Amino acid sequence: MTNAHPDRPSRTTYRHGDLHHALLTAGLELARDGGPAAVVLREATRRAGVSPSAAYRHFADRRALLEAVCSAAQSGLANAIQDALDQLPAANDRAAAARAHLRAVGAGYVAFARAEPNLFRTAFSPSENLERAESPARAGRSGMTPFQLLNAALDDLVEAGELPRERRAGAEFLAWSAVHGLAMLAIDGPLRGLGPAQIRGVTERLLDMVHHGL
Amino acid sequence: MTNAHPDRPSRTTYRHGDLHHALLTAGLELARDGGPAAVVLREATRRAGVSPSAAYRHFADRRALLEAVCSAAQSGLANAIQDALDQLPAANDRAAAARAHLRAVGAGYVAFARAEPNLFRTAFSPSENLERAESPARAGRSGMTPFQLLNAALDDLVEAGELPRERRAGAEFLAWSAVHGLAMLAIDGPLRGLGPAQIRGVTERLLDMVHHGL
DNA sequence: GCGGCAATGTTAACACTGTAAACATTGGCG
DNA sequence: CGCCAATGTTTACAGTGTTAACATTGCCGC
The missing domain is CATH 1.10.357 (Tetracycline Repressor; domain 2)
Structure with missing residues (x-):
């Protein structure tokens, strides 16, 4: 049960396209059923079908993602x-x-x-x-x-x-x-x-x- | 800066004496300057001068410690x-x-x-x-x-x-x-x-x- | 008194997290 | 067309919660 979205369509392109948005959406989903503590970088990247570090191209750190989710x-x-x-x-x-x-x-x-x-x-x-x-x-x-x-x-x-x-x-x-x-x-x-x-x-x-x- | 209390008097006895109370006190201290997220099991055990697992003899898990701190x-x-x-x-x-x-x-x-x-x-x-x-x-x-x-x-x-x-x-x-x-x-x-x-x-x-x- | 048991601590390990550095790919601009 | 900057990947490290197997010892009943 470590991954709620096991194998996402697994994009074929190297670039994701709109990772920022995907991470925010995933984070919002995590927040919706788990509260603030559940919005976790690695899980968000997993759901976006991307490696953990990729998140750092769009958010300074976990806190930054959480704040974006919070605003949403x-x-x-x-x-x-x-x-x-x-x-x-x-x-x-x-x-x-x-x-x-x-x-x-x-x-x-x-x-x-x-x-x-x-x-x-x-x-x-x-x-x-x-x-x-x-x-x-x-x-x-x-x-x-x-x-x-x-x-x-x-x-x-x-x-x-x-x-x-x-x-x-x-x-x-x-x-x-x-x-x-x-x-x-x-x-x-x-x-x-x-x-x-x-x-x-x-x-x-x-x-x-x-x-x-x- | 991983340990705020480097070498606590480092008790000589095998038993601690009042670990439950020591953990709660340490937890409260962590909470006082860091909020709920800062009350961390391992740091609390460190401050009590005890190994990480020892905490589980007194609290079911981190959440249990946090709730005790919360009550305090x-x-x-x-x-x-x-x-x-x-x-x-x-x-x-x-x-x-x-x-x-x-x-x-x-x-x-x-x-x-x-x-x-x-x-x-x-x-x-x-x-x-x-x-x-x-x-x-x-x-x-x-x-x-x-x-x-x-x-x-x-x-x-x-x-x-x-x-x-x-x-x-x-x-x-x-x-x-x-x-x-x-x-x-x-x-x-x-x-x-x-x-x-x-x-x-x-x-x-x-x-x-x-x-x-x- | 003392022997063993249950309570209490320790060690070692696992899975997970955030984060950084070095590397890979590629879209688009000159 | 070639290069560069943006984006994604790999690998690694430190820290966390938690568990299982092991160690020590206070205390209770004999």
Whole structure:
């Protein structure tokens, strides 16, 4: 069981063609079912049908690959949030729409953590990481990173008159803290055992807390 | 630099005496300056002045050692919270005291994360972990785990009439989510660069949010 | 007291990892 | 068309977790 993809079509050309992309894809696959610790250089090269050292032509070291995978995972998170936003019904009440907007961001965040716990863990694994929360590599199809999607929702809340402008600054950290913490509890913590409906319930309550407390 | 403790007093007896404890201590030291990934069996045995395989007489595998270290780290977190509680001035206002009680738990939590980021990361690293949030091994000098200290604070809040009893159930998850998330942002996230005073400020604001939103 | 057993450590080995240096191949540019 | 830079391979080394076979010795029952 050392090789999940024993004999890949075993390319005939000497050059691979798009090894960088192949390694990233393999790494993402490894992360999806194994978390950050499972993204291993040699296994990635194996799946790409290439010798171990070949990876060093495209990534400085294992850490560099892991960070690329991590960015891809954050991009997936951004898409999950976007999914939640897309399902938002068109509302005529501006204020209610803004509130729903913020809630959808939180709900999408937690939903992704539950659907892809290993990718979620990977997205937030390496230190020196979250710092660049706005790197384009972390963006989803909307072109925005999870952090930016959250900020947009908060801005919307202000413009809708639902959040006093003087409380806007820093609010993203409060909201993010709450949602991120909940996501962690939901996949690794005491909330792990709960079913989807219950998780949704706790999430709603937490979003209430954020809304009232912000 | 493969061995930080080159020639330990190199015991004369064949038996070590308390290898289990020595390994755990070494593991904790490794975790303190290197995080969960740095707690490595062979290095721990080296520091204990013992051969690599000896560890297997006391821990099933590396994971088992890591989990023991993790419990110890949580115990440290419990003590940090207790420190914050101990510094609480004796108040005569029951309600204010209960509010301060909860805030102290949150503040101690974040303070520990900032003071010992690697231990904090270790405390919450292995999956299958937070589940047993009440294991005695995770308790601090008060005999309570971080989770139990939080619950006690919330109970106090109810008894002081500051939290409606019907909103008590599950409140621990909301409060924990917020504080835990903030702690993560403060050590690995965008809040990493902030100074102690600024972190205290954000923490206060977050605790306001929790208090108003609970 | 003492003999043997079970607990504890040691040695040696295996399979795996990341990484570097020297070498091989080849696409494309002058 | 020939050469060079980019890309991939081979080989090697140090480090890791883990196991099996062996060594030592504290302690418990006779």
